[in-house]
Amino acid sequence: MHGNKLLLICLAAGAAFAQHTFTSGDIEDGAVLYRGTCLGCHGPDGNLVPGIDLAHGKFKRATNDDQVIAIIRNGVPGTAMPPSNVTEFQASTILAYLHSIGNTGAGPAGAGDPARGKAIFEGKGGCMSCHRVRGQGSRSGPDLSDIGAFRRAPELEKSIVDPDAEILPQNRSVRVVMKDGAAYSGRLMNEDTFNVMILDSKDQLRALPRSEMKEFTFIDKSPMPSYQGRLTAQEIADLVSYLGTLKGVAVN
Amino acid sequence: MKKSILLLGIAACAWGQVSFDRILNAAREPQNWLTYSGAFASQRHSSLSQITSANVRNLEQQWVFQARSLEKFEATPLVVDGILYTVQPPNDIVALDAATGRIFWIYNYSPSTEARPCCGRVNRGLAILGDTLFMGTIDAHLIAVDAKTGRPIWNREVAKAASGYALTHAPLIVKDKVIVGTAGGEFGIRGFIAAFDTKTGKEVWRFHNIPEPGEPGHETWKNDGWMHGGGSVWVTGSYDPDTNLTFWGIGNPGPDWNGDPRPGDNLYTDSVVALDGDTGKLKWYYQFSPHDEFDYDSVQIPVLADMPWKGRPRKVMLWANRNGLMYVLDRTSGEFLQGKPFVEVNWMNGFDEKGRPMRVAGKVPSREGTLISPGNQGGTNWYSPSYSARTGLFYIPTWGDYQSIYTKNDVEYEEGRNYGGGRPRSNVNLARAPLNLRKDGEGFGAIRAMDPVTGERKWEFRMADVTDAGILTTDSDLLFSGGREGFFYALDARDGNLLWKAALGGPIQSGPITYAVNGRQYVAVNAGSALFVYALRQ
Numbered sequence: 001m002h003g004n005k006l007l008l009i010c011l012a013a014g015a016a017f018a019q020h021t022f023t024s025g026d027i028e029d030g031a032v033l034y035r036g037t038c039l040g041c042h043g044p045d046g047n048l049v050p051g052i053d054l055a056h057g058k059f060k061r062a063t064n065d066d067q068v069i070a071i072i073r074n075g076v077p078g079t080a081m082p083p084s085n086v087t088e089f090q091a092s093t094i095l096a097y098l099h100s101i102g103n104t105g106a107g108p109a110g111a112g113d114p115a116r117g118k119a120i121f122e123g124k125g126g127c128m129s130c131h132r133v134r135g136q137g138s139r140s141g142p143d144l145s146d147i148g149a150f151r152r153a154p155e156l157e158k159s160i161v162d163p164d165a166e167i168l169p170q171n172r173s174v175r176v177v178m179k180d181g182a183a184y185s186g187r188l189m190n191e192d193t194f195n196v197m198i199l200d201s202k203d204q205l206r207a208l209p210r211s212e213m214k215e216f217t218f219i220d221k222s223p224m225p226s227y228q229g230r231l232t233a234q235e236i237a238d239l240v241s242y243l244g245t246l247k248g249v250a251v252n
Numbered sequence: 253m254k255k256s257i258l259l260l261g262i263a264a265c266a267w268g269q270v271s272f273d274r275i276l277n278a279a280r281e282p283q284n285w286l287t288y289s290g291a292f293a294s295q296r297h298s299s300l301s302q303i304t305s306a307n308v309r310n311l312e313q314q315w316v317f318q319a320r321s322l323e324k325f326e327a328t329p330l331v332v333d334g335i336l337y338t339v340q341p342p343n344d345i346v347a348l349d350a351a352t353g354r355i356f357w358i359y360n361y362s363p364s365t366e367a368r369p370c371c372g373r374v375n376r377g378l379a380i381l382g383d384t385l386f387m388g389t390i391d392a393h394l395i396a397v398d399a400k401t402g403r404p405i406w407n408r409e410v411a412k413a414a415s416g417y418a419l420t421h422a423p424l425i426v427k428d429k430v431i432v433g434t435a436g437g438e439f440g441i442r443g444f445i446a447a448f449d450t451k452t453g454k455e456v457w458r459f460h461n462i463p464e465p466g467e468p469g470h471e472t473w474k475n476d477g478w479m480h481g482g483g484s485v486w487v488t489g490s491y492d493p494d495t496n497l498t499f500w501g502i503g504n505p506g507p508d509w510n511g512d513p514r515p516g517d518n519l520y521t522d523s524v525v526a527l528d529g530d531t532g533k534l535k536w537y538y539q540f541s542p543h544d545e546f547d548y549d550s551v552q553i554p555v556l557a558d559m560p561w562k563g564r565p566r567k568v569m570l571w572a573n574r575n576g577l578m579y580v581l582d583r584t585s586g587e588f589l590q591g592k593p594f595v596e597v598n599w600m601n602g603f604d605e606k607g608r609p610m611r612v613a614g615k616v617p618s619r620e621g622t623l624i625s626p627g628n629q630g631g632t633n634w635y636s637p638s639y640s641a642r643t644g645l646f647y648i649p650t651w652g653d654y655q656s657i658y659t660k661n662d663v664e665y666e667e668g669r670n671y672g673g674g675r676p677r678s679n680v681n682l683a684r685a686p687l688n689l690r691k692d693g694e695g696f697g698a699i700r701a702m703d704p705v706t707g708e709r710k711w712e713f714r715m716a717d718v719t720d721a722g723i724l725t726t727d728s729d730l731l732f733s734g735g736r737e738g739f740f741y742a743l744d745a746r747d748g749n750l751l752w753k754a755a756l757g758g759p760i761q762s763g764p765i766t767y768a769v770n771g772r773q774y775v776a777v778n779a780g781s782a783l784f785v786y787a788l789r790q
Contacts, residue, residue, distance in 0.1 A: 135406070
């Protein structure tokens, strides 16, 4: 996934970029930029602003990629679309990322039922024994309260059937053994030259001094099992559909 | 205590859960600081005594947290089992290791641009129950955040920021409820105190600081003055489990300096109210400054103490008020027991038999200006006082020799706009620095140690500049405080002698706390934009 394999994604039109081929690394950079800059308004699928579907080439003003790149950089005066300080090439990687998600389809979510998915999440799936949503559930896995706000349905599905495929850096687990034999595992919260800060498996925040440490290792494998075969395709679709509704804590 | 923590741990299957019972008995675990004033009695006194008058000179800086903000840093931290929680202005919660100062997580909150607090985008701290932190925000939301991960759990809009409402104080936990009051007294708000379910954020009860038609007290508002009557809250109340009463100080009436639109006593502005913790029903009130025109918010910490009073034990409330008087009330009934000035006071000259102040004729704001003592910032203000049962003294952060000339002018209410009706000019230049403009008779800051029974001053520690710092006392008879000059002091609580000081380079605008980790006592205080933490040299 992190290789530099050339992908066949080319921008559809526009003189400057028509011949450019983007590496998976470029597209990943575009994804990071998209999530940091654009996702807040346009959503994980690029279709949150009415009348605009970024992944499927539906725009209000632009008719070709060059114009989209110009809008990404300059914004649209008088609207909520602000200018940004990305370079022309960075803007093109955002566009390449959008093309890439446009090609993956909507995934199974369209066929899912969020209410049934919620029941699976809280019941049969046993998801809350590791995950937390709005204060309910365990903290050992990632908090999913706003997962639907920044993960797309195909990505959610992938994480359910192949949890090892991608573990976000902030969700990494570590194992620490101290010189006195005490062992801790948990989520890495912060680290510096002298300390490692974790939320351990007993939900205790701990600052562990490196000077008293014998062992410090990242746990590469996700502790989450694959749900392929554990849940039916329909149940996975339901679950994905439910996760897609989790957009963070609403003001009430 | 260890046993009870162990039992709790088993019961809740989680470490570090702060049950209501733990907050009730906070004095039993002085290594922690579980609520804004240290315990429900709000004495800001700790039984920790490793640091003493003999060794305090060996205090050494352990760590500093630099807030990523240059706004006023007024939060009192909480400390729970080795984790310190504070609020970086305006509304970011930070979880740090209390021994090393290293950060576990930061919860970033961006308040609405409609927020319009009168006096800085400040936050004074958090409440905790179970493993959930509660924060009021400058745009008048109340937010529950997971204490382990910094993830939000619920977010409640308590009032409209665009109308001038804000939440600036640390919430108070009473049983399964979290209580806050609204700030915004300079904007013609109609303040209230409300309790919310800690699990869901649902409002459970609301007390109108300004009674509406049909409610007792409404008759103290003539015309339509009640509609924009002010009555804000911006420091944390206290709680008495014996009577299940929670006590809150309420701010000035609106408009601040021109009482003409609001004839009457203007309840419950400038009052303390005693509310049932379960229902919010008013049990009693005492109004310190009826029909106030001097901005004498009664937004101070209600300090609860049990002491002998004229030959018999009595449950009292000590109150050092912005209006320059130090009060003793019976906290079960609200009976006025005593009121004595702790600074120069010229707006009143005694009390009637019911404890109502007797006004001095002509001492009201006027078109040409009237000199009033104390001045607009008060003899004291929101800065936490401290009471030590060991010394029997009540310690008040004080502005001495401080007056204002109050002028009044016409004013009309406009939503979200300042609703003042006058202008106080003071003999303390609030922006002054360095102190080379000083005139004769200009105000000064002081820590005054008062005997609450006799009303006499036992000692005073005087500073050149004024102070916005709270006070902490300990069982080793130490007193920690500071001031605008940026010095952090340790005084002998018995006689006020200076034992130790540190120059922190920025004004101290919060109350110090003390806590312990692995048996080592720490003292923490904000100065400028940073939190400084001290312990004895090892």
